[in-house]
Amino acid sequence: MNLRRLKYFVKIVDIGSLTQAAEVLHIAQPALSQQVATLEGELDQQLLIRTKRGVTPTEAGKILYTHARTILRQCEQAQLAVNNVGQCLRGQVSIGLAPGTAASSVTMPLLQAVRNELPEVTVYLHENSGTVLNDKLLNGQLDMAVLYERAPGAGINSLPLLKEDLYLVGTRDCPGQSVDLTAVAEMNLFLPRDYSAVRLRVDEAFSLRRLTAKIIGEIESIATLTAAIASGMGVTVLPESAARSLCSATNGWMARITTPSMNLPLSLNVSARGSLSPQAQAVKDILMSLVSRPTMENHELQLVS
Known part of the structure; x- marks a missing residue:
C-alpha cells in the first residue's frame, strides 16, 4: 500500500462513484480503476462493489476505509507538526457539536478566542447527532466532539465536562x-428520536415511574421544534442551555422537571486511535475553558469534578 492509493480509495468511498472521483482527483477513470485493482491485489480482498448507481465498500473495504482515513490524517498532522516547529500553529481543527448542547452557547466565544490566540488556525464546526459525531471521530473526519454522552463506545475517549438539568419548555399554561x-x-x-441522549433519559424516567409519555411528534430539527413549540400544540424537554434558547425564541416558559430531577452529562469526545495535532490540542484547551465556566449564559451548571 502507498499513501496515494489510500487517498484515492478514501475519495472513491466518500463520493460513491469512480467517475466522479476521477474528475475530482484529476485522473483518468481507467487509471483510477487500476489503482483500486492494485490495492485489492496487495490486500487479496475485494474492496468495492460496482453497481449501476456507483460503488460501495465491501466489509473489507469499510475496515480499510476507517484505517486509511486515520493513516492519512496522521500523515497530515505529522507534516503540519514539522512545519509548525518554531512557528505559530496553523491548519484546520474540526469540532462536532450535538444539537442543543451547552457548547452551542460558546460557539462565538470559541471562534473569537481562536482568532485571537491562534490566528492561523481555522475552526470547522459540524452539528449532528451524537451517534453520527462519534462515527466521524472514528473515521478521522472530526478532531473532537461535544455531546451528551452516557456510555461512550469502543475507540472513543470521553472527558466529562459538566451536567445540565432537564427542563420542560412550552408557550401555553405555564406550570x-x-x-x-x-x-x-x-x-x-x-x-427527538429514541437514539437521542435526551430521549433516552426521558424514556428512562417515565419507565421508572411507570408513566406513559404522550408523544405527538418526533423532531430533530431545532428550527422545526421552535415552530412546533411556538404554535402551542405541545411542549418539549431539553437541557437547560437549549431550553433557555428555545424559550427566548418562542417567548415561552421553562420549568425544571422534578420528582425525579433529571440531568445529562456533557462530554468532550476524541478518538482513542490517534493523538490530537498540536493545533487541535490548543483549540481543545480553549474549548474546555469556555465550556466549563459556571457562569456561561448567566445560569448555573453543575461542573463535573
Whole structure:
C-alpha cells in the first residue's frame, strides 16, 4: 500500500462513484480503476462493489476505509507538526457539536478566542447527532466532539465536562418554575428520536415511574421544534442551555422537571486511535475553558469534578 492509493480509495468511498472521483482527483477513470485493482491485489480482498448507481465498500473495504482515513490524517498532522516547529500553529481543527448542547452557547466565544490566540488556525464546526459525531471521530473526519454522552463506545475517549438539568419548555399554561413528571405525562410532547441522549433519559424516567409519555411528534430539527413549540400544540424537554434558547425564541416558559430531577452529562469526545495535532490540542484547551465556566449564559451548571 502507498499513501496515494489510500487517498484515492478514501475519495472513491466518500463520493460513491469512480467517475466522479476521477474528475475530482484529476485522473483518468481507467487509471483510477487500476489503482483500486492494485490495492485489492496487495490486500487479496475485494474492496468495492460496482453497481449501476456507483460503488460501495465491501466489509473489507469499510475496515480499510476507517484505517486509511486515520493513516492519512496522521500523515497530515505529522507534516503540519514539522512545519509548525518554531512557528505559530496553523491548519484546520474540526469540532462536532450535538444539537442543543451547552457548547452551542460558546460557539462565538470559541471562534473569537481562536482568532485571537491562534490566528492561523481555522475552526470547522459540524452539528449532528451524537451517534453520527462519534462515527466521524472514528473515521478521522472530526478532531473532537461535544455531546451528551452516557456510555461512550469502543475507540472513543470521553472527558466529562459538566451536567445540565432537564427542563420542560412550552408557550401555553405555564406550570410554574418546576413541574412534576406526573404532570408532564399529561401533556402533549415533542421529543427527538429514541437514539437521542435526551430521549433516552426521558424514556428512562417515565419507565421508572411507570408513566406513559404522550408523544405527538418526533423532531430533530431545532428550527422545526421552535415552530412546533411556538404554535402551542405541545411542549418539549431539553437541557437547560437549549431550553433557555428555545424559550427566548418562542417567548415561552421553562420549568425544571422534578420528582425525579433529571440531568445529562456533557462530554468532550476524541478518538482513542490517534493523538490530537498540536493545533487541535490548543483549540481543545480553549474549548474546555469556555465550556466549563459556571457562569456561561448567566445560569448555573453543575461542573463535573
